[in-house]
Amino acid sequence: MRRNSFIAGIILALLLSAALVAVASAAPTQITDAPANQGRPDVQGDIIVWKDFRSGNWDIYGYDLSAPVLNGFVVSASVTYENVPATNGTHAFWQNLIGGTNDLFMRELPGGLIKTVASGPGHQGLPATDGNLVVYVSDALGNNDIFMADITDPDNIVTTPVCTNAARQWQPRISGSAVIWEDSRGGDVDIWMREMPGGSEQPVATGSGNQKVADIDGRNIVWQSDSGGQHSVWMKNLDDNVPVLLASGMPLANSPSPRISQDLIVWQSGTDIHGRDLTSGQDLVIASGSQIQAYPAVDREIVVWEEVGANGYDIWMDRIADVTPPEIGSIEPAEGAEGVCLSPVISAGYADNRSGVDAGSVTLSLDGQDVTGAASVSGSSVSYDATAIGPGPHTVSLSASDQAGNTATRDWSFTAAGPVLRLFLTSSYWPSMQAFDDRILSVDYSIANDSAHAEALGASIVGAPSTSGVVMTSTPPVPVGTIGVLSASGVTIEYSVPSGVQGFRSSIYLETQDSCGTMLYLPGPLP
Numbered sequence: 001m002r003r004n005s006f007i008a009g010i011i012l013a014l015l016l017s018a019a020l021v022a023v024a025s026a027a028p029t030q031i032t033d034a035p036a037n038q039g040r041p042d043v044q045g046d047i048i049v050w051k052d053f054r055s056g057n058w059d060i061y062g063y064d065l066s067a068p069v070l071n072g073f074v075v076s077a078s079v080t081y082e083n084v085p086a087t088n089g090t091h092a093f094w095q096n097l098i099g100g101t102n103d104l105f106m107r108e109l110p111g112g113l114i115k116t117v118a119s120g121p122g123h124q125g126l127p128a129t130d131g132n133l134v135v136y137v138s139d140a141l142g143n144n145d146i147f148m149a150d151i152t153d154p155d156n157i158v159t160t161p162v163c164t165n166a167a168r169q170w171q172p173r174i175s176g177s178a179v180i181w182e183d184s185r186g187g188d189v190d191i192w193m194r195e196m197p198g199g200s201e202q203p204v205a206t207g208s209g210n211q212k213v214a215d216i217d218g219r220n221i222v223w224q225s226d227s228g229g230q231h232s233v234w235m236k237n238l239d240d241n242v243p244v245l246l247a248s249g250m251p252l253a254n255s256p257s258p259r260i261s262q263d264l265i266v267w268q269s270g271t272d273i274h275g276r277d278l279t280s281g282q283d284l285v286i287a288s289g290s291q292i293q294a295y296p297a298v299d300r301e302i303v304v305w306e307e308v309g310a311n312g313y314d315i316w317m318d319r320i321a322d323v324t325p326p327e328i329g330s331i332e333p334a335e336g337a338e339g340v341c342l343s344p345v346i347s348a349g350y351a352d353n354r355s356g357v358d359a360g361s362v363t364l365s366l367d368g369q370d371v372t373g374a375a376s377v378s379g380s381s382v383s384y385d386a387t388a389i390g391p392g393p394h395t396v397s398l399s400a401s402d403q404a405g406n407t408a409t410r411d412w413s414f415t416a417a418g419p420v421l422r423l424f425l426t427s428s429y430w431p432s433m434q435a436f437d438d439r440i441l442s443v444d445y446s447i448a449n450d451s452a453h454a455e456a457l458g459a460s461i462v463g464a465p466s467t468s469g470v471v472m473t474s475t476p477p478v479p480v481g482t483i484g485v486l487s488a489s490g491v492t493i494e495y496s497v498p499s500g501v502q503g504f505r506s507s508i509y510l511e512t513q514d515s516c517g518t519m520l521y522l523p524g525p526l527p
Contacts (some may be wrong), residue, residue, distance in 0.1 A: 028287060028318040031063050031304070034071045037312040041304040042297045044129075045089025047109060048304050049075060050315050051082060060085050060094045062109055063315075065302070075107055076114060088129040089299075091151070093117065095125035095136075104136055106151065117149050117157060128173045135162065135172040135179050146172045146181050148196060162194055163201055171256060175216040178238075180204065182212050191223050193238070204238065213256040222246070222258040222265055233258050233267050246276055259298045263353040264320060266296040266303050273305050279324045279353045286318055300354050301404075322404035326352040330381075331396075333414040339453025340416045341516035342390065347383040348410070352402040361401035367394055388518070391417050418514050419456035419483065421522055422448045426490070440473060441495045445508065447480060448488040456483040456520070459512035463526040464493055468504040471496045477511070 032038045036053040038061070043049075048063040050072075060082050063072035076082055081097035092109055095102040104117040104124040118124040122139040124147075129135075132152045137144050146162040146169045163169050167185035169192075174180075183192040183203075191205035191214045205211040209227035211234075216222075222235040232248035235258075246258075250269045258267035263278040271292045275284035286303055287293040293316075296305040301320050306313045330349035333340045346366060350357055359379045364372050366386060375384035382398065393415050401407040424446040430436040449456050460477035473494045483489045497504070509526040513519055 028316045030070075031315040031317055032061075032071050033309070033311065033314055035311050037306075038315045039306040039313050040084060040295055041306060041315050042086045043299045043302050043304045043317075044087050045299065047087045047089050047092070048072070048302075048315065048317065049085040049087045049092045049094075050304075050306070051085055051094070053312075058082050060092060062087075062092055064110070073110060075109065076105065084126055086127045086129050086134075088131060088134075091129075093127040093129055093134055095123075095127065104134075104149075106134070106154075108154075115154050115157075117151065118147065118159060126171060130174045130176065133174055135174045135181075137170060137172065144168045144170055146179065148174070148179065160197065162196065163192065165201070171213055173215050175218055178216055178219075180214050180216050180221060182214070191221070193221075205234070205236070205243070213258070215259045217260045217262060220260060222260045222267075224258060224267070233265075235260070235265065247274065257296050259296055261298045261300055261354075264298055264301070264303075266298045268294055268296060273303070275303065275320065277320070277323070284320060286320070287316065300356070320354075322353070322355040322402060322406060324353055325406035325408035326350045326357050326400050326402050328398060328400060328408050328410040331398075331410070331412055335412040335414070337414040338417065339451075340394075340414045341454065341514045341518060342416055342418045342520075343385070343387045343514075343516045343518040344389070344414075344416065345383060345516075346386055346396055347381065348398050349381045350398075350400050350408070351380060352406075355403035357400050358403050361399070361407070363397075363399045365397040368397075389416055391415075417451055417453040418518070418520055419454045419512060420450040421456060421459075421483070421510065421512075422450060423508055423510075424448065439497045439499060441497045442492055443495065443506070444490060444492050446488050446490050447483060447510065449483040449485060452485055454514050455485055456512040457514065459483055459489070459510055461491060461493060461508060462511050463509040464495075464506050465509075465527070466495065466504050466506040468501045469498045470501065470504040470506065472506075480510070480512075483512070 034054040038050050038052045041050040046065040050061055051058050052061040058081050059077040060075040061072045062075045075092045082094050085094040091106050093106045096105050101120050102123040102125040103119040105114055106117050107114045124136055124138045126137045127134050134149045138147045145164040148160045148162050150158045162179050165185050170182040172181040177196045180191055180193045182189050189210035189212050190203050191211045192201055193204045194201045205223050211223050211225050214221055214223035219238045225232050231250050233246040234243050236243045258265055266275040273287040273293045273296045275286050292308045293305050301322055304317045307316045328348055328350045332347045333344055357379045359377050362377050362382050364375050364382050371384050375382050395413045397411045399409045426444045426446050428443040431442045459480040462477045464472040473496045480489050480491045510522045
């Protein structure tokens, strides 16, 4: 699986500081018991694929975890040599030896048409995939190069060269736009990388001996290093660029391992399958015994491998327990924020290290009231448009569980504030003899904002009902403009005052907005 991993700094801190203890995984499940050999499995989402010799030649089979049937279903069967399957969870990909050269094929599962991804001249093979992108090895230009195919339109597949250096390239892997591969341009084998489409080629794992069979998920890469007849397993985050040793002193493995998915790394150690849970810091013994276990692949909590049995190699799987709750972050408003507007968007993001957040488990409360039903909830975030919450302190409580039932909660608080306005009459006057004759009185008002946090945006006078037959002659709305924090703005209102009136009372109605666009009416809506 190729999804972005959780924060790299957390990963490295756990790897460097945790006291690691080998822990056995749960009971494995046998996927096949068919005659002859099954091997080279891959997994993503609910789909497992492998190559299968039960018919007397190598075919491609699949297995659906959501509707499991022992020995699976046929993906592609022919008299040719079909090999090295891969899956993105919706399609299977494989190389097929036809007429002396390998071509690359795919099929949408379960019953789509078989389509050509890449064909000659030369060989096309060793596919790896993430979403609608497939990377593979091609010798069409005379040596082993890395290419990428975009299958978004399966009837118009676009291929792009990734690396065509004159040296040998091998074993490509992809996560998002990042492609890594084995490269021999330095003499020994190293791991190189390119961000597609416009990035430059660069080495990402070098050193004495060979660096090979790498894998990538998000910004984390893992690889196997051989030296002195033994191999070790390493990882690093591409942003920190600090190699971290995971395991060493093991016999050289023939299978392409290690593999990584989110916080779970698996590899072949001798004839066993081992792993590392980066979040808990645990070392895992996934499959062991007198028989041979090889070619591990991993997606989230699912690990698959081939294991020798009475009928040859069979495909096995295990679910590695997710023991850590989701991470909740990216909260809005921020913890302890002051001056938050009166109709804020309350939101949070969350992510799980492996099994994923169960959107149905998410609950959001504001000031002790459950608002989940009015919120927008997904497997990665929650958002609630609060309305007219009123000034003062408010509390938010969020709970989210992953698919394994591990629950995370987070409580935080903020303080909301709107503009606090006061009205002062500063002067009243006849601005001219003509105004006196026409009985048009001018009154100057000052509107002060006593809030230290919230501006009054776009304020205007919308009405001024008065006593004694006095009528506001200024055409509403009379703009006041934005009144900043701890500041004041002035406005002049003209009134028609009947002859003989010596005094009157006027009620000023003002409309304004806070920074959220919340309409505020002072002292209330105009009657």
